[in-house]
Amino acid sequence: MDTYKTAEIAAAIGIHPNTVRLYEELELISKPERLPNGYRIFTDFHIEQFRLARLAFQVEVLQNGLRKKIVQMVKKSAARDFDTALALTQEYLAQVRQERINAEEAIEIVKKVLSGASQEDKHFFKRKDVSEYLGISMDTLRNWEMNGLLTVKRKQNGYRVYTDKDIRRLKVIRSLRCANYSLEAILGLLSRLSQNPSVDIKAALNTPKEETIIAVCDRLIISLSAAEENAKQMICMLQKMKITYS
Structure with a gap:
């Protein structure tokens, strides 16, 4: 040798x-x-x-x-x-491979929001169920909530209840985090989206270029590939x- x-x-x-x-x-x-x-x-x-x-x-x-x-x-x-x-x-x-599927799903979720498509809440979940379903630890869910990325409703007994809308939002957050975006940057994107879904989501990230959630996920898919x-x-x-x- x-x-x-x-x-x-x-x-x-x-x-x-x-x-x-x-x-x-x-x-x-x-x-x-x-x-x-x-x-x-x-x-x-x-x-x-x-x-x-x-x-x-x-x-x-x-x-x-x-x-x-x-x-x-x-x-x-x-x-x-x-x-x-x-x-x-x-x-x-x-x-x-799973993260790529997640990113593709996140793109579809955002496209539906931008199109104004009706998405009703038909299911309600406990935090443990959400953690297992999305593959996100309960500590991470708490952290995202504490940082304002998600506001979860509570029942009269004080238990948190996650809706279908919450699940969709969490799926988008999950892919943005995989793409290495800060919680602050993600909050900016989501806030802009929820304030006015019809506008082009720009200037909300702490990055040199103006981007949209779809652009971020598209780039993530390229990296994952x-x-x-x-x-x-x-x-x-x-x-x-x-x-x-x-």
Whole structure:
């Protein structure tokens, strides 16, 4: 197996030597052996691991635990625990696909609001039911409510009751959060939408460009599609690494 110095592996991957050391500190690559003079010695496995990590982190916008899961995957592969890394990547891929479905649904919800289509409340849900249905923790729901993203009605006994309208609003919030928008930015978008659904929703985000909820979700779908393709490549890379380096 070939060996490489820090500068050589940095040149091979196309990164700065300091980035090589940072990846080592973060345990995104396995710890290289050292020569008596202290110089690090890297191998072909390190090159493959760097390529895997850079592919894994290529899509930056995603939240909802996706980033955390993919970091965990990279660390497991660096430790040569390829079975766990593969399982994590499969979970990541499934979640990316679900988030894309969620974003597409959010677009349809907003389009109906903008068109003025009638959407009656036919169902009522408890917070626990909403948490399980939407895959959102109860703590997250509380946080969104405390930050003004949602005002939930209460029964006479004090229990919160979520309506169909609340569910639709939460689905939109969920996708905007996945797209890495702040709670303040989301509140601005939703406030503008509820004040006057017929207007073009602009200048409501803390971003350089004016955007609409639909534009945000469209861009999220593009990012999720890229993440899906990357995940498929990562699975192939991990399978090859398992055969070669186990």
